[in-house]
Amino acid sequence: MSLKITPVIMCGGAGTRLWPVSRDSMPKQFIALFGKESTFQRTMRLLSDASVFSEAIVITNAEYRFTVQDQLQAIGISAEIVLEPARRDSAAAVAAATEIALARDGGALVGVFAADHVVQDGALFAETCRAAGKVAAEGRIVTIGIPPTHPATGYGYIRPGEDIGARARRVAAFVEKPDAIRAAQYVADGYLWNSGNFIFDAATMRAELETFEPDVLGPVTEAVANASRDLGFSLLNAEAFARAKKTSIDYAVMERTEKAAVVGGGFGWSDVGGWAAVWDLSEKQADGNAIEGRGYVLEGSNNLIRSEEALVAVIGLDDVAVISTRDAVLVTPKAKADKVKEMVALITARGESEAGAHREVQRPWGKYLSIDLGTRHQVKRITVKPGGVLSLQKHYHRAEHWVVVRGTAEVTRNQETIVVHENESIYLPIGCVHRMANPGKIPLEIIEVQVGSYLGEDDIVRLEDVYKRA
Structure with a gap:
Protein backbone atom coordinates (compact mmCIF):
# COMPACT_ATOMS: atom_id res chain seq x y z
CA MET A 1 0.00 0.00 0.00
CA SER A 2 1.25 3.46 -0.92
CA LEU A 3 1.30 5.93 1.94
CA LYS A 4 0.77 8.80 -0.47
CA ILE A 5 -2.71 10.24 -0.19
CA THR A 6 -4.96 10.86 -3.19
CA PRO A 7 -6.63 14.17 -2.29
CA VAL A 8 -10.25 14.61 -3.31
CA ILE A 9 -11.53 18.19 -3.34
CA MET A 10 -15.28 18.64 -3.05
CA CYS A 11 -15.97 21.64 -5.23
CA GLY A 12 -19.63 21.59 -6.24
CA GLY A 13 -21.35 23.47 -3.45
CA ALA A 14 -23.13 26.77 -3.87
CA GLY A 15 -23.03 28.42 -0.43
CA THR A 16 -25.01 31.53 0.48
CA ARG A 17 -23.52 32.42 3.89
CA LEU A 18 -21.14 34.87 2.20
CA TRP A 19 -23.79 36.54 0.03
CA PRO A 20 -23.71 38.91 -1.81
CA VAL A 21 -20.14 38.02 -2.85
CA SER A 22 -20.87 34.28 -2.97
CA ARG A 23 -23.84 33.24 -5.12
CA ASP A 24 -24.93 30.14 -7.00
CA SER A 25 -23.36 31.45 -10.21
CA MET A 26 -19.98 32.00 -8.49
CA PRO A 27 -19.75 30.43 -5.02
CA LYS A 28 -17.26 31.29 -2.31
CA GLN A 29 -14.68 28.60 -3.10
CA PHE A 30 -13.83 30.40 -6.37
CA ILE A 31 -13.59 33.89 -4.87
CA ALA A 32 -10.42 35.59 -3.66
CA LEU A 33 -11.50 36.35 -0.10
CA PHE A 34 -7.93 36.69 1.19
CA GLY A 35 -5.24 37.95 -1.15
CA LYS A 36 -5.26 37.20 -4.87
CA GLU A 37 -6.17 33.51 -4.86
CA SER A 38 -9.48 31.78 -4.18
CA THR A 39 -9.90 29.34 -1.32
CA PHE A 40 -10.03 26.58 -3.95
CA GLN A 41 -6.64 27.63 -5.29
CA ARG A 42 -5.22 27.90 -1.77
CA THR A 43 -6.51 24.40 -1.03
CA MET A 44 -4.95 23.03 -4.19
CA ARG A 45 -1.61 24.52 -3.23
CA LEU A 46 -1.87 22.88 0.20
CA LEU A 47 -2.50 19.53 -1.46
CA SER A 48 0.33 19.81 -3.99
CA ASP A 49 3.07 18.61 -1.60
CA ALA A 50 4.34 15.63 -3.61
CA SER A 51 5.91 14.05 -0.53
CA VAL A 52 2.45 13.55 0.97
CA PHE A 53 -0.09 13.71 -1.87
CA SER A 54 -0.52 12.27 -5.35
CA GLU A 55 -2.42 14.01 -8.17
CA ALA A 56 -5.73 15.38 -6.93
CA ILE A 57 -9.27 14.53 -7.98
CA VAL A 58 -11.62 17.53 -8.10
CA ILE A 59 -15.31 16.68 -7.95
CA THR A 60 -17.58 19.41 -9.28
CA ASN A 61 -20.45 19.84 -11.75
CA ALA A 62 -20.83 21.02 -15.31
CA GLU A 63 -21.74 24.55 -14.23
CA TYR A 64 -18.37 25.11 -12.56
CA ARG A 65 -16.10 22.94 -14.70
CA PHE A 66 -14.47 25.70 -16.75
CA THR A 67 -13.98 27.84 -13.64
CA VAL A 68 -12.19 24.91 -11.99
CA GLN A 69 -10.10 24.39 -15.10
CA ASP A 70 -9.17 28.07 -15.41
CA GLN A 71 -8.24 28.43 -11.74
CA LEU A 72 -6.05 25.32 -11.87
CA GLN A 73 -4.27 26.60 -14.97
CA ALA A 74 -3.70 29.98 -13.31
CA ILE A 75 -1.67 28.37 -10.50
CA GLY A 76 -0.01 25.70 -12.67
CA ILE A 77 -1.48 22.65 -10.89
CA SER A 78 -3.02 19.67 -12.68
CA ALA A 79 -5.84 17.49 -11.41
CA GLU A 80 -8.42 15.03 -12.66
CA ILE A 81 -11.71 16.92 -12.89
CA VAL A 82 -14.75 14.70 -12.38
CA LEU A 83 -18.23 16.02 -13.17
CA GLU A 84 -21.30 14.92 -11.25
CA PRO A 85 -24.30 14.93 -13.62
CA ALA A 86 -26.63 15.65 -10.67
CA ARG A 87 -26.31 16.66 -7.03
CA ARG A 88 -26.63 13.54 -4.88
CA ASP A 89 -24.96 14.85 -1.68
CA SER A 90 -21.55 13.91 -0.34
CA ALA A 91 -21.89 10.11 0.00
CA ALA A 92 -22.15 9.66 -3.77
CA ALA A 93 -19.20 12.00 -4.35
CA VAL A 94 -17.04 10.08 -1.86
CA ALA A 95 -18.10 6.78 -3.43
CA ALA A 96 -17.10 8.05 -6.88
CA ALA A 97 -13.72 9.24 -5.62
CA THR A 98 -13.17 5.90 -3.91
CA GLU A 99 -13.82 3.97 -7.12
CA ILE A 100 -11.58 6.26 -9.18
CA ALA A 101 -8.75 6.01 -6.64
CA LEU A 102 -9.03 2.20 -6.50
CA ALA A 103 -8.82 2.07 -10.30
CA ARG A 104 -5.50 3.93 -10.02
CA ASP A 105 -4.17 1.86 -7.11
CA GLY A 106 -5.83 -1.06 -5.33
CA GLY A 107 -4.15 0.01 -2.10
CA ALA A 108 -4.97 3.70 -2.40
CA LEU A 109 -5.33 6.06 0.53
CA VAL A 110 -7.84 8.85 -0.08
CA GLY A 111 -8.27 12.22 1.64
CA VAL A 112 -11.49 14.19 1.27
CA PHE A 113 -11.13 17.95 1.67
CA ALA A 114 -13.44 20.93 1.25
CA ALA A 115 -12.55 23.56 -1.35
CA ASP A 116 -13.76 26.49 0.74
CA HIS A 117 -11.80 26.06 4.00
CA VAL A 118 -8.73 28.04 5.05
CA VAL A 119 -5.59 26.59 6.68
CA GLN A 120 -3.01 28.94 8.14
CA ASP A 121 -0.07 26.56 8.76
CA GLY A 122 0.44 24.51 5.60
CA ALA A 123 3.46 22.58 6.89
CA LEU A 124 1.59 21.43 10.01
CA PHE A 125 -1.43 20.55 7.88
CA ALA A 126 0.72 18.31 5.66
CA GLU A 127 2.29 16.67 8.73
CA THR A 128 -1.16 16.04 10.22
CA CYS A 129 -2.35 14.44 6.96
CA ARG A 130 0.78 12.28 6.89
CA ALA A 131 0.07 11.07 10.44
CA ALA A 132 -3.60 10.44 9.63
CA GLY A 133 -2.57 8.53 6.50
CA LYS A 134 -0.49 6.10 8.56
CA VAL A 135 -3.49 5.38 10.78
CA ALA A 136 -5.80 5.05 7.76
CA ALA A 137 -3.41 2.52 6.22
CA GLU A 138 -4.33 0.21 9.11
CA GLY A 139 -7.91 0.06 7.83
CA ARG A 140 -9.42 3.04 9.61
CA ILE A 141 -11.40 6.06 8.50
CA VAL A 142 -9.62 9.00 10.09
CA THR A 143 -11.29 12.37 10.57
CA ILE A 144 -9.25 15.46 11.37
CA GLY A 145 -10.43 17.13 14.57
CA ILE A 146 -9.58 20.71 15.42
CA PRO A 147 -8.75 21.73 19.01
CA PRO A 148 -11.37 24.42 19.80
CA THR A 149 -10.24 27.99 20.36
CA HIS A 150 -13.66 28.99 21.75
CA PRO A 151 -17.08 27.38 22.41
CA ALA A 152 -18.39 27.71 18.85
CA THR A 153 -22.02 26.89 18.13
CA GLY A 154 -21.56 26.71 14.37
CA TYR A 155 -19.50 23.50 14.24
CA GLY A 156 -20.20 19.87 14.92
CA TYR A 157 -18.00 18.25 17.57
CA ILE A 158 -16.16 14.94 18.03
CA ARG A 159 -15.90 13.17 21.37
CA PRO A 160 -12.57 11.31 21.34
CA GLY A 161 -12.41 7.81 22.78
CA GLU A 162 -9.46 5.67 23.82
CA ASP A 163 -5.93 6.24 22.54
CA ILE A 164 -4.99 3.85 19.71
CA GLY A 165 -1.47 5.22 19.15
CA ALA A 166 0.15 7.23 16.38
CA ARG A 167 -1.54 10.46 17.59
CA ALA A 168 -4.97 8.91 17.01
CA ARG A 169 -7.95 8.08 19.19
CA ARG A 170 -11.13 6.20 18.47
CA VAL A 171 -14.18 8.33 17.74
CA ALA A 172 -16.57 7.83 20.65
CA ALA A 173 -19.28 10.01 19.08
CA PHE A 174 -20.02 12.67 16.51
CA VAL A 175 -22.10 15.46 18.03
CA GLU A 176 -24.36 17.94 16.22
CA LYS A 177 -23.96 21.71 16.51
CA PRO A 178 -24.66 22.64 20.16
CA ASP A 179 -26.12 25.67 21.91
CA ALA A 180 -23.74 28.00 23.74
CA ILE A 181 -23.97 26.28 27.14
CA ARG A 182 -23.40 22.83 25.70
CA ALA A 183 -20.56 24.10 23.47
CA ALA A 184 -18.74 25.45 26.53
CA GLN A 185 -19.13 22.07 28.22
CA TYR A 186 -17.77 20.29 25.14
CA VAL A 187 -14.69 22.48 25.14
CA ALA A 188 -14.15 21.83 28.85
CA ASP A 189 -14.51 18.09 28.26
CA GLY A 190 -11.86 17.97 25.52
CA TYR A 191 -14.11 17.58 22.49
CA LEU A 192 -12.76 18.57 19.04
CA TRP A 193 -14.36 20.52 16.24
CA ASN A 194 -15.34 18.33 13.29
CA SER A 195 -13.55 19.87 10.30
CA GLY A 196 -15.29 17.58 7.79
CA ASN A 197 -11.92 16.56 6.33
CA PHE A 198 -11.04 12.87 6.53
CA ILE A 199 -8.57 10.29 5.23
CA PHE A 200 -9.22 6.61 4.63
CA ASP A 201 -8.07 3.41 3.03
CA ALA A 202 -10.14 3.24 -0.17
CA ALA A 203 -10.86 -0.48 0.17
CA THR A 204 -12.11 0.09 3.73
CA MET A 205 -14.43 2.90 2.66
CA ARG A 206 -15.76 0.80 -0.19
CA ALA A 207 -16.53 -2.06 2.19
CA GLU A 208 -18.31 0.26 4.63
CA LEU A 209 -20.40 1.79 1.84
CA GLU A 210 -21.30 -1.67 0.66
CA THR A 211 -22.39 -2.59 4.19
CA PHE A 212 -24.31 0.57 5.09
CA GLU A 213 -25.39 2.14 1.78
CA PRO A 214 -25.41 -0.29 -1.16
CA ASP A 215 -27.98 2.00 -2.81
CA VAL A 216 -25.20 4.58 -3.05
CA LEU A 217 -22.25 2.37 -3.93
CA GLY A 218 -23.95 0.23 -6.61
CA PRO A 219 -25.18 3.02 -8.89
CA VAL A 220 -22.03 5.10 -8.37
CA THR A 221 -19.78 2.16 -9.23
CA GLU A 222 -21.77 1.78 -12.46
CA ALA A 223 -21.57 5.53 -13.12
CA VAL A 224 -17.76 5.47 -12.79
CA ALA A 225 -17.41 2.35 -14.93
CA ASN A 226 -19.46 3.98 -17.70
CA ALA A 227 -17.99 7.47 -17.42
CA SER A 228 -17.12 9.34 -20.61
CA ARG A 229 -14.50 11.95 -21.51
CA ASP A 230 -15.71 15.39 -22.57
CA LEU A 231 -13.29 18.24 -23.37
CA GLY A 232 -10.77 16.77 -20.95
CA PHE A 233 -13.27 16.24 -18.12
CA SER A 234 -14.48 12.90 -16.75
CA LEU A 235 -18.28 12.85 -16.88
CA LEU A 236 -19.98 10.23 -14.69
CA ASN A 237 -22.78 8.30 -16.36
CA ALA A 238 -25.95 10.32 -15.75
CA GLU A 239 -28.50 7.50 -15.76
CA ALA A 240 -26.60 5.39 -13.24
CA PHE A 241 -25.62 8.31 -11.02
CA ALA A 242 -29.22 9.50 -10.78
CA ARG A 243 -30.15 6.19 -9.14
CA ALA A 244 -27.73 6.75 -6.24
CA LYS A 245 -29.41 7.43 -2.91
CA LYS A 246 -29.10 11.07 -1.87
CA THR A 247 -27.42 11.19 1.54
CA SER A 248 -24.39 12.67 3.28
CA ILE A 249 -21.21 10.73 3.96
CA ASP A 250 -21.59 11.66 7.64
CA TYR A 251 -24.86 9.78 7.95
CA ALA A 252 -24.00 7.07 5.42
CA VAL A 253 -20.71 5.99 7.02
CA MET A 254 -19.01 8.29 9.52
CA GLU A 255 -21.71 8.13 12.21
CA ARG A 256 -22.23 4.36 11.78
CA THR A 257 -18.81 2.82 11.25
CA GLU A 258 -16.81 1.17 14.03
CA LYS A 259 -13.59 2.10 12.21
CA ALA A 260 -13.67 5.86 12.76
CA ALA A 261 -10.63 7.48 14.38
CA VAL A 262 -9.64 11.08 14.97
CA VAL A 263 -6.31 12.87 14.70
CA GLY A 264 -6.04 16.38 16.09
CA GLY A 265 -4.83 19.18 13.86
CA GLY A 266 -3.89 22.54 15.37
CA PHE A 267 -2.90 24.10 12.05
CA GLY A 268 -5.21 27.11 12.15
CA TRP A 269 -8.42 25.99 10.44
CA SER A 270 -11.61 27.79 9.49
CA ASP A 271 -14.53 26.79 7.30
CA VAL A 272 -15.05 30.52 6.55
CA GLY A 273 -18.67 30.05 7.52
CA GLY A 274 -19.71 33.69 7.45
CA TRP A 275 -18.62 37.32 7.36
CA ALA A 276 -17.53 37.24 11.00
CA ALA A 277 -15.06 34.49 10.08
CA VAL A 278 -13.80 36.57 7.13
CA TRP A 279 -13.13 39.45 9.53
CA ASP A 280 -11.28 37.07 11.88
CA LEU A 281 -8.99 35.94 9.07
CA SER A 282 -8.44 39.34 7.42
CA GLU A 283 -5.57 41.77 7.95
CA LYS A 284 -6.72 44.57 10.20
CA GLN A 285 -5.80 48.18 10.84
CA ALA A 286 -4.85 49.44 14.31
CA ASP A 287 -8.52 50.08 15.12
CA GLY A 288 -9.48 46.53 14.14
CA ASN A 289 -11.14 47.53 10.88
CA ALA A 290 -10.57 45.16 7.95
CA ILE A 291 -11.08 47.00 4.66
CA GLU A 292 -11.03 45.63 1.12
CA GLY A 293 -11.62 48.12 -1.71
CA ARG A 294 -12.74 51.73 -1.36
CA GLY A 295 -13.84 51.74 2.26
CA TYR A 296 -13.48 54.39 4.98
CA VAL A 297 -14.42 54.31 8.66
CA LEU A 298 -14.73 57.31 10.98
CA GLU A 299 -15.12 56.76 14.73
CA GLY A 300 -15.67 53.03 14.41
CA SER A 301 -13.72 49.86 15.14
CA ASN A 302 -13.64 46.12 14.42
CA ASN A 303 -15.66 46.50 11.23
CA LEU A 304 -15.42 44.53 7.99
CA ILE A 305 -15.79 46.67 4.87
CA ARG A 306 -15.62 45.16 1.37
CA SER A 307 -16.47 47.03 -1.80
CA GLU A 308 -16.12 45.93 -5.43
CA GLU A 309 -16.70 49.38 -6.95
CA ALA A 310 -18.62 51.93 -4.88
CA LEU A 311 -17.03 54.08 -2.20
CA VAL A 312 -18.30 52.92 1.20
CA ALA A 313 -18.23 55.31 4.20
CA VAL A 314 -19.07 54.17 7.75
CA ILE A 315 -19.44 56.61 10.68
CA GLY A 316 -19.75 55.76 14.36
CA LEU A 317 -20.35 52.03 14.04
CA ASP A 318 -18.51 49.14 15.63
CA ASP A 319 -18.54 45.41 14.85
CA VAL A 320 -20.50 45.60 11.61
CA ALA A 321 -20.00 44.08 8.18
CA VAL A 322 -20.72 46.20 5.11
CA ILE A 323 -20.39 44.22 1.88
CA SER A 324 -20.96 46.10 -1.37
CA THR A 325 -20.95 44.43 -4.79
CA ARG A 326 -21.90 45.88 -8.16
CA ASP A 327 -25.59 45.11 -7.65
CA ALA A 328 -26.22 44.42 -3.94
CA VAL A 329 -25.29 45.71 -0.49
CA LEU A 330 -25.35 43.82 2.80
CA VAL A 331 -25.19 45.62 6.17
CA THR A 332 -25.25 43.53 9.33
CA PRO A 333 -23.77 43.39 12.80
CA LYS A 334 -21.09 40.71 12.68
CA ALA A 335 -22.90 38.96 15.51
CA LYS A 336 -25.94 38.58 13.23
CA ALA A 337 -24.01 37.51 10.12
CA ASP A 338 -25.24 33.94 10.55
CA LYS A 339 -28.66 35.23 9.42
CA VAL A 340 -27.43 35.91 5.88
CA LYS A 341 -28.68 32.54 4.65
CA GLU A 342 -32.18 33.44 5.89
CA MET A 343 -31.98 36.78 4.12
CA VAL A 344 -31.03 35.07 0.84
CA ALA A 345 -34.03 32.77 1.22
CA LEU A 346 -36.24 35.83 1.74
CA ILE A 347 -35.05 37.70 -1.35
CA THR A 348 -35.15 34.48 -3.39
CA ALA A 349 -38.80 34.06 -2.43
CA ARG A 350 -39.43 37.62 -3.66
CA GLY A 351 -38.02 36.70 -7.06
CA GLU A 352 -34.91 38.89 -6.90
CA SER A 353 -32.34 37.61 -9.40
CA GLU A 354 -29.48 38.99 -7.29
CA ALA A 355 -30.08 36.21 -4.77
CA GLY A 356 -28.26 33.71 -6.97
CA ALA A 357 -26.78 35.46 -10.01
CA HIS A 358 -24.04 38.06 -10.45
CA ARG A 359 -24.08 40.76 -13.12
Missing part, protein backbone atom coordinates in the same frame (compact mmCIF):
# COMPACT_ATOMS: atom_id res chain seq x y z
CA GLU A 360 -20.68 39.44 -14.17
CA VAL A 361 -21.24 36.03 -15.76
CA GLN A 362 -18.51 33.45 -16.34
CA ARG A 363 -18.38 31.62 -19.67
CA PRO A 364 -15.93 28.95 -20.89
CA TRP A 365 -14.42 31.48 -23.30
CA GLY A 366 -14.19 34.28 -20.70
CA LYS A 367 -16.85 36.46 -19.09
CA TYR A 368 -19.26 39.35 -19.61
CA LEU A 369 -20.56 42.12 -17.38
CA SER A 370 -23.90 43.81 -17.92
CA ILE A 371 -23.23 47.56 -17.60
CA ASP A 372 -26.58 49.06 -18.57
CA LEU A 373 -29.99 47.57 -19.36
CA GLY A 374 -33.00 49.43 -20.76
CA THR A 375 -36.26 48.43 -22.43
CA ARG A 376 -34.68 48.16 -25.90
CA HIS A 377 -30.94 48.22 -25.25
CA GLN A 378 -28.24 46.53 -23.21
CA VAL A 379 -24.55 47.34 -22.86
CA LYS A 380 -22.04 44.63 -21.91
CA ARG A 381 -18.31 44.53 -21.33
CA ILE A 382 -17.07 41.23 -22.77
CA THR A 383 -13.67 39.67 -22.04
CA VAL A 384 -12.44 36.77 -24.18
CA LYS A 385 -9.39 34.90 -22.94
CA PRO A 386 -6.55 34.13 -25.41
CA GLY A 387 -7.67 31.32 -27.68
CA GLY A 388 -11.30 31.72 -26.58
CA VAL A 389 -14.02 31.27 -29.18
CA LEU A 390 -17.67 32.21 -28.80
CA SER A 391 -20.31 29.99 -30.37
CA LEU A 392 -21.42 30.46 -33.98
CA GLN A 393 -24.84 32.00 -33.39
CA LYS A 394 -27.63 34.28 -34.49
CA HIS A 395 -30.43 36.32 -32.88
CA TYR A 396 -34.03 36.84 -33.96
CA HIS A 397 -34.76 39.96 -31.92
CA ARG A 398 -31.62 42.05 -31.58
CA ALA A 399 -28.74 43.60 -33.48
CA GLU A 400 -25.30 44.05 -31.92
CA HIS A 401 -22.51 46.61 -32.19
CA TRP A 402 -19.04 45.53 -31.04
CA VAL A 403 -16.27 48.03 -30.21
CA VAL A 404 -12.82 46.60 -29.47
CA VAL A 405 -11.10 48.40 -26.60
CA ARG A 406 -8.20 45.97 -26.06
CA GLY A 407 -6.69 43.21 -28.17
CA THR A 408 -7.76 41.93 -31.57
CA ALA A 409 -11.03 40.22 -32.50
CA GLU A 410 -11.49 37.77 -35.33
CA VAL A 411 -15.14 38.12 -36.31
CA THR A 412 -17.18 35.84 -38.52
CA ARG A 413 -20.19 37.61 -40.08
CA ASN A 414 -22.19 35.43 -42.42
CA GLN A 415 -19.69 34.38 -45.11
CA GLU A 416 -16.90 36.85 -44.29
CA THR A 417 -14.13 36.87 -41.68
CA ILE A 418 -13.05 40.29 -40.44
CA VAL A 419 -10.15 41.23 -38.14
CA VAL A 420 -11.18 44.08 -35.82
CA HIS A 421 -8.41 45.95 -33.99
CA GLU A 422 -8.43 48.25 -30.97
CA ASN A 423 -10.61 51.34 -31.42
CA GLU A 424 -12.45 49.73 -34.35
CA SER A 425 -16.04 48.49 -34.43
CA ILE A 426 -18.32 46.15 -36.34
CA TYR A 427 -22.12 45.95 -36.77
CA LEU A 428 -24.04 42.65 -36.65
CA PRO A 429 -27.63 43.07 -37.95
CA ILE A 430 -30.58 41.01 -36.72
CA GLY A 431 -30.46 37.45 -38.06
CA CYS A 432 -26.87 37.42 -39.26
CA VAL A 433 -24.76 34.38 -38.38
CA HIS A 434 -21.75 35.52 -36.36
CA ARG A 435 -18.92 34.46 -34.10
CA MET A 436 -16.04 36.13 -32.27
CA ALA A 437 -12.64 34.67 -31.39
CA ASN A 438 -9.50 35.95 -29.71
CA PRO A 439 -6.48 34.89 -31.80
CA GLY A 440 -4.07 36.97 -29.73
CA LYS A 441 -1.87 36.50 -26.65
CA ILE A 442 -3.68 38.97 -24.37
CA PRO A 443 -7.32 39.11 -23.21
CA LEU A 444 -9.69 40.63 -25.75
CA GLU A 445 -12.04 43.27 -24.34
CA ILE A 446 -14.99 44.66 -26.23
CA ILE A 447 -18.01 46.80 -25.50
CA GLU A 448 -21.19 45.27 -26.90
CA VAL A 449 -24.30 47.37 -27.47
CA GLN A 450 -27.46 45.35 -28.08
CA VAL A 451 -30.54 46.99 -29.60
CA GLY A 452 -33.83 45.21 -30.15
CA SER A 453 -37.27 44.21 -28.94
CA TYR A 454 -36.02 41.33 -26.77
CA LEU A 455 -32.60 41.05 -25.14
CA GLY A 456 -32.77 37.79 -23.15
CA GLU A 457 -29.95 35.24 -23.23
CA ASP A 458 -32.40 32.69 -24.64
CA ASP A 459 -32.41 34.63 -27.92
CA ILE A 460 -29.03 33.03 -28.66
CA VAL A 461 -29.40 30.31 -31.32
CA ARG A 462 -26.12 28.34 -31.21
CA LEU A 463 -25.24 26.66 -34.50
CA GLU A 464 -21.73 25.45 -33.55
CA ASP A 465 -19.79 25.56 -30.30
CA VAL A 466 -16.32 24.31 -29.41
CA TYR A 467 -17.52 23.88 -25.79
CA LYS A 468 -20.37 21.59 -26.93
CA ARG A 469 -23.22 23.87 -25.85
CA ALA A 470 -24.92 23.92 -29.28
